[in-house]
């Protein structure tokens with residue numbers, strides 16, 4: 158049985174899915190009562206000091222709340238009771254913020270868990286020999302095992318209607334797969350061996366055909382497992398910026414702690430000894446509680462916003478780096494184009510007939526498991542049937558039926574020269590047929606990038622006539638100018654110099670809407686560069702069509718890596734979008750490495766983000782979210798510190814008014830009494846956290862603008878706002894609090 162590649166729906170069925178900016182997953186944006194209620198248990202659990210100590214500012218508040226509670230019990234009173242209560246409220250609002258931020262991911266996690274059903278896998282019992290000899294795997298005996306028992310390296314067969322039992326790479330066959338459980342996108346995608354679309358995800362469903370998959374992730378640490386951990390926030394680690402900010406906040410807390418501690422001797426000396434209760438209240442009002450309470454929620458919400466856009470960020474550091482990206486590198490095939498390059502035409506040179514060229518191209522592709530190779534066989538079989546006969550006559554023995562699917566039709570002893578990104582060439586070495594005739598000898602056929610094949614031809618001693626070289630150049634140029642990939646086909650018989658037979662045109666289509674999106678990136682100050690293994694003319698044609706700034710053509714994986722290192726040494730932050738195994742080193746080296754979900758597992762492992770929509774321009778959203786994260790954190794820090802400064806003026810006059818009546822001039826707010834003033838400041842300090850939770854979750858609005866303009870705007874809003882807000886807020890609260898009997 159052979160796998161009929163043509164039964165797969167004509168490509169590209171996933172076309173619109175990859176660039177369509179579909180409505181985001183339905184999680185309510187505004188804070189609802191239901192969400193608050195759902196977050197309540199988590200918020201209470203987080204009050205545990207063993208959990209809370211990671212946020213030093215809030216830990217100090219909790220200690221303060223505890224101390225004031227003891228004081229209120231020892232010496233009950235309205236002021237003591239209310240202060241203790243509001244200090245607990247301060248801590249609680251902080252844990253609530255974090256819990257609400259986390260609860261948004263929990264809904265997603267539970268829908269993902271639903272895909273993790275225990276399934277039965279059909280495991281190939283002894284794949285080693287078949288793997289070594291390249292023969293068919295799907296004909297080997299299998300045993301049924303539970304999916305949880307699968308190990309890395311196991312080989313399983315999955316047919317239409319079955320659920321993929323784990324993460325892996327397709328090593329044989331091609332199938333359409335429904336990945337909606339993971340990506341939320343209902344259009345099926347093609348998964349096939351050999352190319353850059355070989356990765357499959359456990360829990361997704363095979364819709365047509367039959368594939369053989371090699372398992373790449375142990376049960377329990379699959380892509381979906383990692384996705385769940387990610388959206389739940391359980392794997393979240395503090396990012397470098399967060400750590401730095403936490404150190405700053407901790408230092409400020411220590412400074413204020415010392416300031417409040419040294420206040421008492423002065424107070425005693427001036428005859429106005431302060432109660433411990435008042436000192437604690439003063440301390441809490443002075444330390445940066447607002448940002449301390451919201452810091453973690455801001456980070457979680459940023460990650461969550463990415464998930465809403467179908468991007469999985471494996472590291473928070475990458476999200477922050479995205480906010481400052483200068484250069485975006487993209488590979489061409491599968492990233493800017495749909496990636497199912499199909500052979501559409503053969504263009505012979507030097508008197509070679511189309512049938513001759515087609516036959517050679519077919520022979521060179523029979524064992525080529527890449528999509529390009531398969532598409533050549535398809536083209537020749539359907540459009541040049543007479544050449545297939547000619548191809549057969551080369552061999553003297555019938556083909557070995559157990560050979561790999563593509564290898565059927567090749568004579569015994571034929572040796573495959575597999576495609577690699579380094580050589581940019583593939584082909585076949587055919588043995589001399591067993592015959593007495595003296596003129597039969599072995600035949601070598603090569604196909605690949607023009608420069609690579611021409612080098613090979615040259616190495617056999619061939620010196621093509623200028624007229625023929627020109628004819629070839631004209632074909633290569635014509636295909637390239639149209640944005641196609643020209644594959645040059647050449648043949649060597651015996652030890653004679655090789656000769657070029659012609660060109661096969663591979664066509665690929667640029668994904669929709671690229672141009673507008675790259676324009677947008679430019680407006681954000683990000684330069685886009687296409688790095689491709691394809692020739693310069695094709696690269697430029699595609700770059701022009703997609704609206705990309707720059708190209709690096711004929712690039713090997715090493716060249717891609719070197720380009721990134723060069724940019725980084727120049728102080729640039731580099732983002733890379735790619736899908737292939739040959740992109741993996743570059744994805745790993747870049748500061749932000751976005752792997753297409755359609756790509757290989759190697760690419761997904763190497764990057765620090767995966768875009769489930771396989772849309773390279775998703776970087777626009779990623780950058781916006783990164784910038785928004787940094788801006789939100791900055792804005793709320795500014796607000797928090799400005800706020801605390803303003804509280805001095807509410808509390809200090811109240812503390813010392815009795816001994817220094819001159820301080821009355823500072824009491825510009827005309828607060829009712831010292832007790833009411835201090836309590837109002839404490840209440841304001843707690844309420845402001847609650848008020849700012851929605852902003853922390855939603856993020857400060859980001860519009861493309863220069864960094865200095867953004868800074869000016871934010872200083873004005875959050876700096877000045879932070880100074881003014883306490884005066885208004887504390888005064889209003891004081892009006893209510895002063896009505897309390899017994900204060």
Ligand SMILES: Nc1ncnc2c1ncn2[C@@H]1O[C@H](COP(=O)(O)OP(=O)(O)OP(=O)(O)O)[C@@H](O)[C@H]1O
Pocket residue numbers: 488489490491525527529530576577578581582583604605606607642643644688689690691692712737739
């Ligand atoms: N199966 C194949 N046989 C022979 N040559 C191939 C085959 N596939 C691709 N090539 C040639 O090798 C070149 C490099 O292909 P490769 O897929 O490595 O490119 P790349 O670096 O991933 O860049 P991109 O994905 O942007 O095309 C192609 O441009 C093509 O000329």
Ligand SMILES: [K+]
Pocket residue numbers: 441442443444445446447801842
């Ligand atoms: K404070």
Ligand SMILES: [Mg+2]
Pocket residue numbers: 353488489490491736737
């Ligand atoms: Mg590629």
